[in-house]
Amino acid sequence: MASYVLRRILLMIPVLLGTTFVIYAAVYALPGDPVQALAGPDHVVTPATAAAIKEHYHLGDPFLVQYWHYLTGLLHGDFGIDLANTPVSAIIAASWPVTVKLAVMTWIIEAVAGVGLGYLAALRAGRLPDLAVLGGSSLVLGVPYFITAYVAQIVLGVKLHWFPVSGTDDGWPLSYLVPALCLALLGVPEIARLTRASVLENLGADFVDTATAKGLSRSRVLVRHVLRTSLVPVVSMLGTNLGYLLSGTILIEGIFNLPGLGFQVFQSVQQHDGPTVVGISTLLVLVFLLVNLVVDLLYGVLDPRIRLD
Amino acid sequence: MTTTTGNAPTGRRHPLSRFAGYDPDAPPLEVTDLRVVFADASGRPGAGGVVVDGVSYRTAPGRTLAVVGESGCGKSLTARAVMGILPRGARVTGGTVRLHGIDLLGLDQRALAQIRGRHLSMVFQDALSALNPVLPVGHQIAEVFRAHGDMNRRQAQRAAVGMLDRVHIPEAARRAGHYPHQFSGGMRQRVMIAMALALNPEVVIADEPTTALDVTVQAQIMELLADLQAEHAVSLVLISHDMGIVANAADSVAVMYAGRVAEQAPAEDLYRRPAHPYTRALLDSIPRRGSRGRALTVLQGSPPDPAESTDGCTFRPRCPLASDACATAPSPQAVAPRRTSACHNWKEVVGA
Numbered sequence: 001m002a003s004y005v006l007r008r009i010l011l012m013i014p015v016l017l018g019t020t021f022v023i024y025a026a027v028y029a030l031p032g033d034p035v036q037a038l039a040g041p042d043h044v045v046t047p048a049t050a051a052a053i054k055e056h057y058h059l060g061d062p063f064l065v066q067y068w069h070y071l072t073g074l075l076h077g078d079f080g081i082d083l084a085n086t087p088v089s090a091i092i093a094a095s096w097p098v099t100v101k102l103a104v105m106t107w108i109i110e111a112v113a114g115v116g117l118g119y120l121a122a123l124r125a126g127r128l129p130d131l132a133v134l135g136g137s138s139l140v141l142g143v144p145y146f147i148t149a150y151v152a153q154i155v156l157g158v159k160l161h162w163f164p165v166s167g168t169d170d171g172w173p174l175s176y177l178v179p180a181l182c183l184a185l186l187g188v189p190e191i192a193r194l195t196r197a198s199v200l201e202n203l204g205a206d207f208v209d210t211a212t213a214k215g216l217s218r219s220r221v222l223v224r225h226v227l228r229t230s231l232v233p234v235v236s237m238l239g240t241n242l243g244y245l246l247s248g249t250i251l252i253e254g255i256f257n258l259p260g261l262g263f264q265v266f267q268s269v270q271q272h273d274g275p276t277v278v279g280i281s282t283l284l285v286l287v288f289l290l291v292n293l294v295v296d297l298l299y300g301v302l303d304p305r306i307r308l309d
Numbered sequence: 310m311t312t313t314t315g316n317a318p319t320g321r322r323h324p325l326s327r328f329a330g331y332d333p334d335a336p337p338l339e340v341t342d343l344r345v346v347f348a349d350a351s352g353r354p355g356a357g358g359v360v361v362d363g364v365s366y367r368t369a370p371g372r373t374l375a376v377v378g379e380s381g382c383g384k385s386l387t388a389r390a391v392m393g394i395l396p397r398g399a400r401v402t403g404g405t406v407r408l409h410g411i412d413l414l415g416l417d418q419r420a421l422a423q424i425r426g427r428h429l430s431m432v433f434q435d436a437l438s439a440l441n442p443v444l445p446v447g448h449q450i451a452e453v454f455r456a457h458g459d460m461n462r463r464q465a466q467r468a469a470v471g472m473l474d475r476v477h478i479p480e481a482a483r484r485a486g487h488y489p490h491q492f493s494g495g496m497r498q499r500v501m502i503a504m505a506l507a508l509n510p511e512v513v514i515a516d517e518p519t520t521a522l523d524v525t526v527q528a529q530i531m532e533l534l535a536d537l538q539a540e541h542a543v544s545l546v547l548i549s550h551d552m553g554i555v556a557n558a559a560d561s562v563a564v565m566y567a568g569r570v571a572e573q574a575p576a577e578d579l580y581r582r583p584a585h586p587y588t589r590a591l592l593d594s595i596p597r598r599g600s601r602g603r604a605l606t607v608l609q610g611s612p613p614d615p616a617e618s619t620d621g622c623t624f625r626p627r628c629p630l631a632s633d634a635c636a637t638a639p640s641p642q643a644v645a646p647r648r649t650s651a652c653h654n655w656k657e658v659v660g661a
Contacts, residue, residue, distance in 0.1 A: 206438040209394045214453050215426025218418060229443050303443055304488040
């Protein structure tokens, strides 16, 4: 187990190298003059200033040398500075909590509603609750979620004034509730369907008959034997979803004007802000890898048949 | 309702006496005219093929009743109907199941749960799929104690370890924390037996308990079952298709064919002088020491499809003795005391 974890962590090194390289190259290849962008659009840059900027930011060096400078900085915990001279680490520190709050809230909604609805649907398979869950999830998945988000924003925020329209001024949880609900609409149908299929499969399993034959009550059979066993694949999917959610949600953060990581990345791409894009992206990749590692470890705990070595 | 001490400690009412109809002198398990029907093509439960068609058998305390027959003859479904764990779509449409006189089919789920596992339990064929893969075996045995006694978690766990020890699992305390996939086939079946016998039930149904095991392990498991049965006068229903195992273990035998009981007899009589052509065919197909080099006797054809109703005796298409009389279905006929045969021509079979 310990060697498995170590191996997984070591494997992250090439993955991180690869992703930073690709993202760095993509930003390098963006059209436009970084010197002009740094100086500001209306500023006339004298050749001496341009040379100084190029010297300071290593812009005159070949691509690989630039990448090397960035990488060594990164290893010393230096994410670089953005166009406005703010350290990228400060940008991350400011926007990370917003994304975490949104992600965790969305994730809890996905887990509770997804598992609950899927479980209910499976226990009433073929009857009204089941058909409602299946039909409802098709409907929800059929409508692009940014449309739902705009509608929710207009109805719940602008018209009814029940919730803030946008921004984080009302703090947690009020400002995050509607965005999290809209975001959860992506995950809930997925989780519900997986839970339903998994519960249905286990309802017919032999060990459920054994549990019944032991004289356990119906509710104990359903919770301890059916639900517990059915959750193994569901937890795996929930974990992957948390990874996605924590790595920022550009659309929802954009629509509801939440200054999270996704929002920052989107802005930085528009402004050709290379250091911010690469810095945040690298962090997101790292978070995604770590969450997946935790999920895989948890998978081994939930299903003892899976051996991690 | 009779109040009696039965085989419970003197001075205390037997736990079964709170159920209506309890009679300590009634057979531990008595199945009468049981009918089980599958769902039809459109999925309506209990409207399709008849898979158990008027089965009756009874057990005696401390004795083994073997139920034998080919796959699909309804022997397992009868047992599942007794336990109340029929597969989806299957329904009991007639007959009774009585445990010491208590009508099990008339009980609600809560009452049935109090009887299952404590007074009536089951050992399943495939222990790997019958045990929960994600719970330690000790926990799964402890659940029986927790469900029926007022033990706390630790006491139940200790009792579970004791049961593992009783079924001769080495290092029981350590093994209790292991999961089913970490045991061998024979050890898993021991775990199943520990679970079924944890509370010394009056009746244990063992559904092909040794089918998935190799021959030496088969013998060990059968021996273990016999030992535990003798300790507590358990009435055992042994479901099997292996006439060899049945010959060693059974006191009486019910031979099933196509959802009906073809013949029922004390084991010794049945093996010596079968009174139904199907029983005789089964016995003839057992390989014997002298049969080396000769072709084995094989029963030609296959059992009827329960979805299609047949007129007359269901064994007729495969029967060497079929006559005109067989166009009407035979009801069980008394051959001797405690012995019946559902064959018009049983005299011919016994005489042959």
